[in-house]
Amino acid sequence: GITGVEQAGGGNDIFWGWIDSSGRLGLTKGDGNKVQTSSAISDSNWHHIVLTRNSSSGQLEVYVDGNFVARVTGTTGDVTTGFSSIGRIEDTGGTPEYFAGQLDELLVFDQAISADQVQLIYNNQSAGNHWDG
16 A cells, blocks of 8 residues: 555554556545445556545545546545555554555545645646645
8 A cells, every 4th residue: 555554453543555456446444335436547657646535524536547537435534553654555464454555645634625726736746836725
């Protein structure tokens, strides 16, 4: 996965950007519902992926190349199990899962961004510009 943490034996964990055996990328908090891309992103092409999570509502969303793909309601609340890695899902049990892919740029926000903001970021990145928020 891209980042997150597995709390061994517990549900205080989060998984940002894990890829399943079909090549679909997803987001999950704890043992709740997951949101995933509708098709494989492991197709040898670069993709602009946005994953959002609202901790109050549990809403999880995924966007691919500026387009909304899916929304589900997952588990609410903050994740308090610490993690600090990029390119892997840490594991309090000692067996991390590494991201099998390439990352070019990673943006992290302290709140879920809107569909309009996703589109603005995508348009600016596609044009070689940087987003000012």
